[in-house]
Amino acid sequence: MKSGKALSRISLTLAILSWLALVFADLTLLFTRSNQIPSAFAEELPYILRSLYFVSLFFFYKYRIKRAEIINFVDLLWRVFVTGLLTTIFSLSLKSFDLLIGKLSQNMYVVNLFYLINLGLAGAFILSTFLVWKRLILYQKSKLLMRGWQVFEYGLFASLIFVFLPEEIVSKLFPVILTILVVIGIVMTVNMKWVAYLNFKQKWKSMLLMLLIMLYLGYFYININGFEDYPALLILHHNTTFLIGIFIFIFIYAFFSVLVILFNLPTSSVFEQKLSEVVSYQRLSQSIQTEQSEDKVYEILLDSAISTVFADAGWIEITANGQDDDAIEKYEGQYTPYSPDLLYYKFRIQDEEIADIKKNLKKDKIRNVFDFNATDRAVNYSKFQSRLKQGNFKSILALPIEVQNETIGALVLLKDVVEGFNGEMAKIAHTFVNQAGISIENFRLLTSALENERYQEELKIAKKVQKSLLPKMLDSNEDFEIIAFSKAADEVGGDYYDSYRIDENKIALIIGDVSGKGTSAAFNMSQMKGVFHSLSQLNLNSVQFFDYANMALSNCLEKTSFITASYFIIDKDNKRVDYARAGHCPTLYFSKKEGSARYFENRGLGLGILRNNKFIGYLDELTISYGKDDVMVLYTDGITEAQNFKKEEFGYVRLKNLLEKHAHKSPEEIQQEIIRELYEFSGQEKMDDDYTLIIVKFK
Amino acid sequence: MVNIDTKIEADILTLKVVGEVDASSSINLDNAINNAIKEGHKKILIDGEGMNYISSAGLGVFMSYLQDFEKHNIKMVLYGLNEKVLNVFKILGLDQLISIAESESEAKVLMND
Numbered sequence: 038m039k040s041g042k043a044l045s046r047i048s049l050t051l052a053i054l055s056w057l058a059l060v061f062a063d064l065t066l067l068f069t070r071s072n073q074i075p076s077a078f079a080e081e082l083p084y085i086l087r088s089l090y091f092v093s094l095f096f097f098y099k100y101r102i103k104r105a106e107i108i109n110f111v112d113l114l115w116r117v118f119v120t121g122l123l124t125t126i127f128s129l130s131l132k133s134f135d136l137l138i139g140k141l142s143q144n145m146y147v148v149n150l151f152y153l154i155n156l157g158l159a160g161a162f163i164l165s166t167f168l169v170w171k172r173l174i175l176y177q178k179s180k181l182l183m184r185g186w187q188v189f190e191y192g193l194f195a196s197l198i199f200v201f202l203p204e205e206i207v208s209k210l211f212p213v214i215l216t217i218l219v220v221i222g223i224v225m226t227v228n229m230k231w232v233a234y235l236n237f238k239q240k241w242k243s244m245l246l247m248l249l250i251m252l253y254l255g256y257f258y259i260n261i262n263g264f265e266d267y268p269a270l271l272i273l274h275h276n277t278t279f280l281i282g283i284f285i286f287i288f289i290y291a292f293f294s295v296l297v298i299l300f301n302l303p304t305s306s307v308f309e310q311k312l313s314e315v316v317s318y319q320r321l322s323q324s325i326q327t328e329q330s331e332d333k334v335y336e337i338l339l340d341s342a343i344s345t346v347f348a349d350a351g352w353i354e355i356t357a358n359g360q361d362d363d364a365i366e367k368y369e370g371q372y373t374p375y376s377p378d379l380l381y382y383k384f385r386i387q388d389e390e391i392a393d394i395k396k397n398l399k400k401d402k403i404r405n406v407f408d409f410n411a412t413d414r415a416v417n418y419s420k421f422q423s424r425l426k427q428g429n430f431k432s433i434l435a436l437p438i439e440v441q442n443e444t445i446g447a448l449v450l451l452k453d454v455v456e457g458f459n460g461e462m463a464k465i466a467h468t469f470v471n472q473a474g475i476s477i478e479n480f481r482l483l484t485s486a487l488e489n490e491r492y493q494e495e496l497k498i499a500k501k502v503q504k505s506l507l508p509k510m511l512d513s514n515e516d517f518e519i520i521a522f523s524k525a526a527d528e529v530g531g532d533y534y535d536s537y538r539i540d541e542n543k544i545a546l547i548i549g550d551v552s553g554k555g556t557s558a559a560f561n562m563s564q565m566k567g568v569f570h571s572l573s574q575l576n577l578n579s580v581q582f583f584d585y586a587n588m589a590l591s592n593c594l595e596k597t598s599f600i601t602a603s604y605f606i607i608d609k610d611n612k613r614v615d616y617a618r619a620g621h622c623p624t625l626y627f628s629k630k631e632g633s634a635r636y637f638e639n640r641g642l643g644l645g646i647l648r649n650n651k652f653i654g655y656l657d658e659l660t661i662s663y664g665k666d667d668v669m670v671l672y673t674d675g676i677t678e679a680q681n682f683k684k685e686e687f688g689y690v691r692l693k694n695l696l697e698k699h700a701h702k703s704p705e706e707i708q709q710e711i712i713r714e715l716y717e718f719s720g721q722e723k724m725d726d727d728y729t730l731i732i733v734k735f736k
Numbered sequence: 737m738v739n740i741d742t743k744i745e746a747d748i749l750t751l752k753v754v755g756e757v758d759a760s761s762s763i764n765l766d767n768a769i770n771n772a773i774k775e776g777h778k779k780i781l782i783d784g785e786g787m788n789y790i791s792s793a794g795l796g797v798f799m800s801y802l803q804d805f806e807k808h809n810i811k812m813v814l815y816g817l818n819e820k821v822l823n824v825f826k827i828l829g830l831d832q833l834i835s836i837a838e839s840e841s842e843a844k845v846l847m848n849d
Binding site for chain 1: 828
């Protein structure tokens with residue numbers, strides 16, 4: 038903007054210089070004429086200097102007003118007023134000085150000087166006003182408007198060269214050109230959009246300033262024209278199309294402005310109200326981005342609603358558990374207006390008054406404004422309001438605050454006059470309430486999304502941990518092949534299997550199921566793994582193993598949690614399996630010799646069910662001698678309890694039949710057949726429970 | 737969903753459990769038994785005829801009161817379980833710790849043992 042400043046200074050200097058030159062030229066010309074001396078310069082020089090003065094003055098104000106980026110229209114008008122005041126005072130003081138001395142105006146040089154001073158002042162005032170008017174007219178400009186204005190401005194400048202044309206043409210053209218310019222000017226004056234943006238007070242101020250500006254214009258008009266009476270006046274500079282055109286234009290615009298402002302005065306309060314509604318609305322919708330709490334949204338809602346419908350008091354009530362810290366139970370509260378635990382945001386009202394109003398509403402049997410389910414409300418907004426028979430307030434307006442189609446509270450507004458609210462007010466308040474509802478909903482969604490993300494992250498970690506708990510390979514030896522398959526229903530499951538090579542001949546094998554699902558199940562499962570790895574190396578028998586395991590787990594399992602497991606010791610030397618069952622699903626065993634499969638039905642009890650030394654009494658150990666091609670199937674209840682769409686269970690019989698049918702195949706094939714059948718039965722791959730299947734085939 | 741009806745006959749409190757006792761509804765069962773203990777009942781009958789499913793969480797509820805029953809000298813008998821539910825109890829071994837009868841009359845006999 039440096040160049041703008043420089044340009045304005047240059048143009049000002051140029052204006053002053055050209056004015057001084059004009060004075061010099063005029064007075065010299067006067068001197069040469071009166072003394073009959075041939076002129077030292079061309080007769081046209083004063084006209085050129087005059088035009089130069091106007092043009093440079095025009096540019097000076099153009100840059101100055103452009104530089105001052107004033108948005109406030111009253112300030113703009115104020116500047117014009119001040120310019121007018123200064124020029125007028127200067128002109129008046131000159132006049133009074135002349136009156137005091139008395140004789141000065143007798144001198145023809147003085148008359149000419151005074152005339153030129155007044156012309157300079159009037160020019161400055163008129164041009165500064167003209168450029169401010171330009172700002173006002175081009176407020177909210179369109180392409181068409183811009184073009185129109187350019188034509189007007191270029192026309193005015195073009196009229197400056199008029200004076201150089203021959204006398205006859207000028208006198209003929211003058212009225213035509215002036216008329217055209219004035220008509221364009223009048224067309225321009227239609228643009229008064231800026232008036233709409235003034236508030237009530239600003240309108241009064243603007244009107245006053247406009248009237249004063251018109252007064253100055255009047256003064257200058259009379260003053261300058263007054264000089265025409267002096268015969269000594271050499272050149273009438275003010276009778277130019279340029280000056281007269283601008284003068285008429287700014288006067289008309291000022292006049293029209295006053296009228297438009299005057300007619301707009303009564304509607305300005307409505308406009309202001311609408312504007313404040315928009316601002317309130319915006320605040321509500323933005324509150325979600327800037328504020329961290331729902332409290333703030335309610336406060337803004339109450340504040341905006343009260344101020345826009347001019348309520349005398351009001352409150353917002355919200356279901357208390359809508360604000361509970363506990364994230365899960367947070368939004369389950371059902372709103373009822375007579376619930377004792379509501380959360381209140383109040384404005385100029387006390388708790389007791391609220392209670393009284395509610396009590397009276399109930400007692401007086403006035404149609405209950407809190408009955409938000411009434412169907413006629415959607416059509417008729419005035420149904421939201423009601424009359425109050427007792428207390429300070431005479432009318433009430435209640436609107437439901439809804440979040441995700443559920444009423445979570447109410448906005449209540451009060452007035453101390455009867456029928457204080459109308460449908461229009463209810464409608465506005467309703468849009469506020471809706472917007473607040475959206476803000477709250479967004480806020481809650483955001484919160485729950487963040488929480489969910491955190492939960493997902495936790496589950497991911499738990500799943501990673503859980504996966505690392507299951508062995509990638511199970512131990513085996515030349516006597517048997519083993520293959521395992523496991524799938525978790527949730528992100529994290531509670532199924533567990535593992536193996537441990539006790540010595541050259543013995544391998545310990547375990548399958549287990551931890552009660553419950555999710556993270557806590559996985560946590561208990563990791564404890565089971567610790568127990569298995571520490572106890573299996575002690576070379577205990579299967580029942581002893583569970584006795585120790587039960588003791589260890591009793592101290593760390595929750596009261597309602599238990600673990601079921603089957604423990605096997607596969608002894609290659611003796612070609613046998615020792616097996617105990619701690620409440621786990623009975624193992625399915627296919628004997629090649631018998632050609633059939635059966636479930637081992639030895640007694641057992643889940644780990645953690647009996648947390649004392651009596652536990653061991655409820656377990657039996659079973660010993661099986663295995664033969665070639667015998668198959669042992671270890672599984673969890675997710676398989677036998679898998680349901681189809683008819684709610685039938687996969688069941689023990691189906692599993693047994695499947696094994697008998699496929700026992701001759703390889704362990705992988707047996708497993709695939711069972712899984713395939715399971716999926717076919719349940720109709721889906723994702724099932725309600727975790728399921729694990731281990732096939733052991735002896736060689 | 738589970739529905740639990742309470743009935744008191746002489747010195748016997750009967751809890752009629754109808755529906756599925758899963759992870760979420762097991763809380764209702766827990767509350768019912770807890771209240772029975774608090775109210776000082778010494779004989780609790782659980783009518784499981786309408787119970788068509790029990791999850792491990794439901795079993796956990798029964799299990800968690802075993803020691804309380806022993807401590808307060810409370811006798812609890814389950815009866816009328818369908819085959820599927822009974823099997824769940826049996827597999828876990830809970831049938832060894834909880835008296836399970838076939839019918840109400842049998843349950844009352846067991847109760848007075």
